Each structure stands twice: as C-alpha cells, then as structure tokens.
Amino acid sequence: MLRSKIYYFTVVLILFLFLLSLGCSRRPDGFPKLSQCSITVIKNGQPLPNVCVLLKRTAGQGSWGTSGTTNSSGMAVISTSLGEYIERGVPDGEYTVTLDEIIQPPGGKTKEEIGKLSEEELYKYITEEAKMIDALRIIPKKFSDSNQSPLKISVKADEENKITVRL
Numbered sequence: 001m002l003r004s005k006i007y008y009f010t011v012v013l014i015l016f017l018f019l020l021s022l023g024c025s026r027r028p029d030g031f032p033k034l035s036q037c038s039i040t041v042i043k044n045g046q047p048l049p050n051v052c053v054l055l056k057r058t059a060g061q062g063s064w065g066t067s068g069t070t071n072s073s074g075m076a077v078i079s080t081s082l083g084e085y086i087e088r089g090v091p092d093g094e095y096t097v098t099l100d101e102i103i104q105p106p107g108g109k110t111k112e113e114i115g116k117l118s119e120e121e122l123y124k125y126i127t128e129e130a131k132m133i134d135a136l137r138i139i140p141k142k143f144s145d146s147n148q149s150p151l152k153i154s155v156k157a158d159e160e161n162k163i164t165v166r167l
Contacts, residue, residue: 028082031064034089037078037161039068039153041099043138047074048167050102051139055095055153056146066090069102090155097151097165099143105132139167 041048053076055066068076079088109117109125117125134141142148155161 027087028085031082031085031087032080032091033157034080034087035092035155035157035159035161036088037090037155037163038075039070039078039097040073040075040162040164041070041167042074042164043167047072048101048139049074051076052100052102053078054098054100054146055090055155056098057091058094058096058152060093064091066095090161092155092157095153095155096146096149097143097153098146098149099139099151099165101137101139101144103133103136105129105136143167 039053041051041053047070049070049072051070051074053068053070055078057066064080064082066078066080068078070076077088078090079086080090081087108129114122114125143151151165153163153165
C-alpha cells in the first residue's frame with residue numbers, strides 16, 4: 001500500500017515537472033520566425049574575441065533584442081530574446097550592426113570596493129576607468145553607436161546567414 005502511494009506520488013511529481021518545463025520554454029506570443037545567423041568580426045586579418053555584436057533592425061524593430069558575443073575565433077552566434085525567452089536565430093530583414101568590446105581594465109575594483117567609495121571618489125574612479133578603457137579599445141567608437149555604425153547586413157529567411165565583418 002505504501003509502495004503504491006510512493007509510486008503514485010513519484011509519477012505525479014514527474015508529470016508535474018514535465019508540464020512545468022513545457023510552460024517555461026513556450027515561445028511567447030508575437031515572437032518572430034527566426035533564421036540562423038552568425039557574424040565573424042575580423043580586424044587586420046585577425047579574429048576579434050570578446051566583442052558583443054548587437055543588431056538593430058533598420059525598420060520596424062519589434063520588442064525583442066538580437067545579439068551574440070564573439071568567441072576566440074571571432075564568431076558570434078546571434079540569438080533573439082524577448083524577456084527571459086531566448087532562441088538562436090534572427091528575424092529576416094535589414095540591420096545595423098554595432099560592436100562593443102568587452103574590456104576588463106587591469107587593476108579594476110570589485111563591486112564591493114566600488115560600493116564603499118564616496119560620491120567624489122566614485123566619479124574620479126569612473127572617469128579614470130573610462131579613459132583606460134578608451135586607451136585599450138581596438139574597435140573605433142563609431143561602431144558601438146547604432147546611429148553612426150556604417151555596418152549594415154541583410155538576414156535572409158531560411159538561410160544560414162554566415163556574415164563576416166571586416167574592420
């Protein structure tokens with residue numbers, strides 16, 4: 001009798017968890033159809049790792065975001081997200097590409113250290129860190145502004161869309 005109750009409870013629990021996982025992975029209403037897209041970033045013949053690649057639709061951007069981060073080969077697999085839902089791929093259309101380097105300046109402070117700074121010290125720290133980041137930057141700033149970036153791409157439905165961006 002006890003064994004059958006444990007069995008019944010286990011089956012119900014597994015079924016509940018399965019149904020819960022289906023609900024969590026459900027595609028949101030209005031989420032667009034996606035096509036595969038990868039972007040490789042190259043400068044002076046060398047791949048650029050740790051670059052955040054953002055796509056901004058040139059017309060009719062939805063409420064979703066499209067982005068990826070380059071790996072050691074300079075390639076970013078682009079995904080589209082809406083809230084906490086993320087799926088690989090990009091809606092077809094024309095995009096402006098922006099590139100933001102992920103730069104960790106040497107000797108940076110931890111969150112705890114930053115939290116202990118006075119307002120004046122914090123302003124000074126942020127100013128100095130911004131100068132250091134600008135000095136370490138290898139991608140010109142215009143590529144990080146979607147209003148200035150000259151990088152334009154076209155993502156075509158049902159294609160692989162393997163794109164190389166040369167700086």
